[in-house]
Amino acid sequence: MPAKRKPAPATAEHAPLQLEHFLPYRLSILSNTISQAIADDYQRRYDLSMTEWRVMAVLARFEGLSAREVAERTAMDKVAVSRALSRLVEAGRVNRDIHDGDKRRSVLGLTEAGWAMHDEVAPMARAREREVLARLNAEEQIWLERILDKLQMGNGERGTGNKS
Amino acid sequence: MPAKRKPAPATAEHAPLQLEHFLPYRLSILSNTISQAIADDYQRRYDLSMTEWRVMAVLARFEGLSAREVAERTAMDKVAVSRALSRLVEAGRVNRDIHDGDKRRSVLGLTEAGWAMHDEVAPMARAREREVLARLNAEEQIWLERILDKLQMGNGERGTGNKS
DNA sequence: TCGTTATAGTTACAAATGAAACCATATGCA
DNA sequence: TGCATATGGTTTCATTTGTAACTATAACGA
Numbered sequence: 001m002p003a004k005r006k007p008a009p010a011t012a013e014h015a016p017l018q019l020e021h022f023l024p025y026r027l028s029i030l031s032n033t034i035s036q037a038i039a040d041d042y043q044r045r046y047d048l049s050m051t052e053w054r055v056m057a058v059l060a061r062f063e064g065l066s067a068r069e070v071a072e073r074t075a076m077d078k079v080a081v082s083r084a085l086s087r088l089v090e091a092g093r094v095n096r097d098i099h100d101g102d103k104r105r106s107v108l109g110l111t112e113a114g115w116a117m118h119d120e121v122a123p124m125a126r127a128r129e130r131e132v133l134a135r136l137n138a139e140e141q142i143w144l145e146r147i148l149d150k151l152q153m154g155n156g157e158r159g160t161g162n163k164s
Numbered sequence: 165m166p167a168k169r170k171p172a173p174a175t176a177e178h179a180p181l182q183l184e185h186f187l188p189y190r191l192s193i194l195s196n197t198i199s200q201a202i203a204d205d206y207q208r209r210y211d212l213s214m215t216e217w218r219v220m221a222v223l224a225r226f227e228g229l230s231a232r233e234v235a236e237r238t239a240m241d242k243v244a245v246s247r248a249l250s251r252l253v254e255a256g257r258v259n260r261d262i263h264d265g266d267k268r269r270s271v272l273g274l275t276e277a278g279w280a281m282h283d284e285v286a287p288m289a290r291a292r293e294r295e296v297l298a299r300l301n302a303e304e305q306i307w308l309e310r311i312l313d314k315l316q317m318g319n320g321e322r323g324t325g326n327k328s
Numbered sequence: 329t330c331g332t333t334a335t336a337g338t339t340a341c342a343a344a345t346g347a348a349a350c351c352a353t354a355t356g357c358a
Numbered sequence: 359t360g361c362a363t364a365t366g367g368t369t370t371c372a373t374t375t376g377t378a379a380c381t382a383t384a385a386c387g388a
Binding site for chain 2: 335339
């Protein structure tokens with residue numbers, strides 16, 4: 001724990017930020033802590049990165065997406081998706097076909113092995129989420145939902161690059 | 165916008181995650197979007213990275229910290245702090261002395277130039293925060309505060325590595 | 329006082345990430 | 359048709375980041 005220390009005297013005239021009350025900073029810490037905790041559950045054990053897991057998660061929900069569609073749904077950029085996919089295909093967790101009638105597009109889906117892994121990791125992720133939400137009571141959970149919805153609305157334009 | 169597409173039929177038996185309702189994922193997107201928006205304000209203009217800005221922010225509030233104390237207060241690891249500091253010292257924004265009585269420790273503070281930059285960037289950051297909070301009404305803001313406090317409490321152990 | 333262990337900070341190397349250039353196929357339009 | 363432009367996806371290269379090893383100083387105990 002940081003030793004207590006008085007703010008510098010210069011403080012008054014310079015109005016420095018108080019990071020511990022600064023929303024963007026707090027969100028960042030919180031988000032990274034949670035995402036990291038989840039990732040720790042599978043990173044070493046399955047040799048699976050966060051981006052790879054996200055790709056698998058969307059492919060579990062939507063069969064036959066193209067790489068671009070995966071990118072949209074994961075808010076990752078296409079290069080990151082391409083890299084994740086080549087590792088996943090390599091590892092036999094995802095299979096990649098070519099779209100009939102548009103040879104540029106890939107048609108992606110989980111393999112048997114991919115599904116098996118998914119079915120182990122998804123419950124762990126959900127368990128972690130429950131653990132976090134358990135810190136809130138029912139009323140707070142409802143407000144959180146609502147607040148996230150509203151905060152997210154303002155972000156129409158850009159929503160790229162992230163972890164979990 | 166992603167084309168609508170029905171979830172794969174396999175869905176029912178495999179219970180895939182719905183990322184768009186998955187708290188860790190939503191937090192991650194939100195946090196990154198906000199942090200990135202702030203960073204865009206100063207990255208190019210001042211040639212200042214997010215980590216560098218965070219270091220400057222704590223040094224603005226607490227004169228004379230050591231590198232380790234900066235690391236604690238920014239939730240960054242010591243290597244990241246070390247790198248940020250060498251750039252900042254190089255650029256003449258931070259000065260680094262040696263602690264009397266412990267030659268290992270550095271004693272850090274903003275230079276004149278550092279203060280000048282701080283006094284330009286801090287208001288921009290605050291303005292962005294206000295912009296985000298403006299999407300919520302007063303009641304929601306109070307709940308958000310309270311919810312963040314409670315969520316953060318569970319995170320005693322680990323709180324490292326992040327952005328903004 | 330010496331030897332062991334801990335701490336502050338930096339350096340070196342590997343892995344992850346981002347930006348731009350790049351191929352291949354498709355589309356639009358003269 | 360045929361050329362210009364757009365799109366899906368991969369590759370390349372530079373930068374960033376994480377991890378481990380390292381140096382220097384300090385603290386502790388015999």
